[in-house]
Amino acid sequence: MRARDLTVDFPTVTLDTPMIEAARLLADQDLPGLIVIDERGRPRTVLPGTQVLRLAVPRYCQDDPALARVVDEAHADAFLRALAGRTVRECLPEEPRELPVTDPDATVLEIAALMARTRSPLVAVVGGGRLLGAVTLQTLLDRALAS
Amino acid sequence: MRARDLTVDFPTVTLDTPMIEAARLLADQDLPGLIVIDERGRPRTVLPGTQVLRLAVPRYCQDDPALARVVDEAHADAFLRALAGRTVRECLPEEPRELPVTDPDATVLEIAALMARTRSPLVAVVGGGRLLGAVTLQTLLDRALAS
Numbered sequence: 325m326r327a328r329d330l331t332v333d334f335p336t337v338t339l340d341t342p343m344i345e346a347a348r349l350l351a352d353q354d355l356p357g358l359i360v361i362d363e364r365g366r367p368r369t370v371l372p373g374t375q376v377l378r379l380a381v382p383r384y385c386q387d388d389p390a391l392a393r394v395v396d397e398a399h400a401d402a403f404l405r406a407l408a409g410r411t412v413r414e415c416l417p418e419e420p421r422e423l424p425v426t427d428p429d430a431t432v433l434e435i436a437a438l439m440a441r442t443r444s445p446l447v448a449v450v451g452g453g454r455l456l457g458a459v460t461l462q463t464l465l466d467r468a469l470a471s
Numbered sequence: 472m473r474a475r476d477l478t479v480d481f482p483t484v485t486l487d488t489p490m491i492e493a494a495r496l497l498a499d500q501d502l503p504g505l506i507v508i509d510e511r512g513r514p515r516t517v518l519p520g521t522q523v524l525r526l527a528v529p530r531y532c533q534d535d536p537a538l539a540r541v542v543d544e545a546h547a548d549a550f551l552r553a554l555a556g557r558t559v560r561e562c563l564p565e566e567p568r569e570l571p572v573t574d575p576d577a578t579v580l581e582i583a584a585l586m587a588r589t590r591s592p593l594v595a596v597v598g599g600g601r602l603l604g605a606v607t608l609q610t611l612l613d614r615a616l617a618s
Contacts (some may be wrong), residue, residue, distance in 0.1 A: 325548050344616075351612035356503075356592075373608045374519075378587035385584040392581040400578035401472050401618045431547035434539040437532040440525035443590045445503075461520045465498035469491075471548045 327435060327459055328428035330467060331449045334458035336361045339368065339413035343379065346412055347404060350376055356445035356460055360412055367448040367455055369416060370424045379415040380406045425450055426459075432468055435459055474582060474606055475575035477614060478596045481605035483508045486515065486560035490526065493559055494551060497523055503592035503607055507559055514595040514602055516563060517571045526562040527553045572597055573606075579615055582606055 336359045337346045346358055350373055358376060362368040371379075378386065380403055385392035392400075407415065424444035426435060428451040435447055445461035483506045484493045493505055497520055505523060509515040518526075525533065527550055532539035539547075554562065571591035573582060575598040582594055592608035 325544065347612060348616055351609065351616055354609055372521075372590070373592050373612075374586045374590045377583045377608070377611075381580065381584045381587050385580060386588050389581065389584065392578075392584045395578065395580050397472065397578050400580035401615070403580045403583060404615045431539070431542065431544050433528065433532060433542050433547035433550045434536065436524045436550060437528045437536065437539045439521045440528050441533050443519065443521045445520050445592075461524070462498065462501055464524075465494060465520075468548070468551045469495055469498055 325432050325467060325471065326428060327426055327430040327447075327449050328451070328456070330432075330435070330459045330463050331428070331457040332460065332463060334359055334448075336455065337412055339411065341412045343407040343410045343412055343415045344404065347376055347380070347407060359446070359448050359455065359458060360416070361455060365454055367423065367425050367450060370444060370446060370448050372444045372446065375417075378417075380404050382406070424448065427451055428456060432464065435464055436468070439464070472579050472614060472618065473575060474573055474577040474594075474596045475598070475603070477579075477582070477606045477610050478575070478604040479607065479610060481506055481593075481595075483602065484559055486558065488559045490554040490557045490559055490562045491551065494523055494527070494554060503609075506593070506595050506602065506605060507563070508602060512601055514570065514572050514597060517591060517593060517595050519591040519593065522564075525564075527551050529553070571595065574598055575603060579611065582611055583615070586611070
């Protein structure tokens with residue numbers, strides 16, 4: 325069983341997609357994360373769902389739980405408005421990190437190790453220079469438990 | 472909007488649950504993670520789905536992608552067998568870390584910050600000394616986008 329056998333079609337967003345639209349896609353389609361593609365259709369980054377939240381939560385609230393607590397309920401409810409008017413490009417983290425991207429030959433164990441290491445329930449599969457789709461944690465577990 | 476308004480019932484496992492059964496629960500019910508409760512019904516830990524994988528993947532494969540690649544396909548397919556015969560207790564990570572657990576008064580922003588910080592798409596809600604349920608990333612996003 326290789327990545328190619330587990331790959332499913334997966335919606336993508338571009339660097340120019342409005343960030344709030346990307347968040348809505350994640351919510352509406354119940355996705356484990358987002359694949360951001362570049363102009364050539366290749367994954368520029370893969371954002372686990374929790375890291376999409378990170379883009380909207382002010383830095384001081386992420387670092388210090390006590391500071392998140394002092395924001396009143398009305399402002400807290402509206403925290404996603406921080407994304408309004410911003411594109412995916414403007415929200416991406418700067419730091420380089422290992423991306424959950426693999427090739428069609430990757431084994432189940434390689435994909436599982438990649439998911440564990442990058443804490444991403446979603447791995448993009450790239451072959452022949454283009455995005456073929458994604459392997460999700462759910463698909464991986466379903467198939468690994470059946471084998 | 473507070474944690475209590477977003478809390479849903481969520482299945483739990485105990486320290487004595489066989490690990491393979493816990494993995495099956497995650498896969499079958501399409502859960503974002505697992506809540507492990509102690510003898511008193513309180514969360515002992517919360518494991519995001521990707522961290523359940525971590526329990527099954529040999530350490531050397533997690534640290535070095537090249538080593539994961541040399542394991543042949545048949546052995547890779549069967550990597551979850553590493554969990555066979557082990558309970559949740561025997562698989563839990565040793566290192567202390569911040570748990571994605573909050574109280575019913577937490578605001579949407581606090582929950583979002585906690586999910587981002589702990590990289591967990593699942594937060595356990597504890598009130599009056601007992602587990603009330605969980606807030607999932609999906610519920611949080613759905614509600615925050617609607618407000």
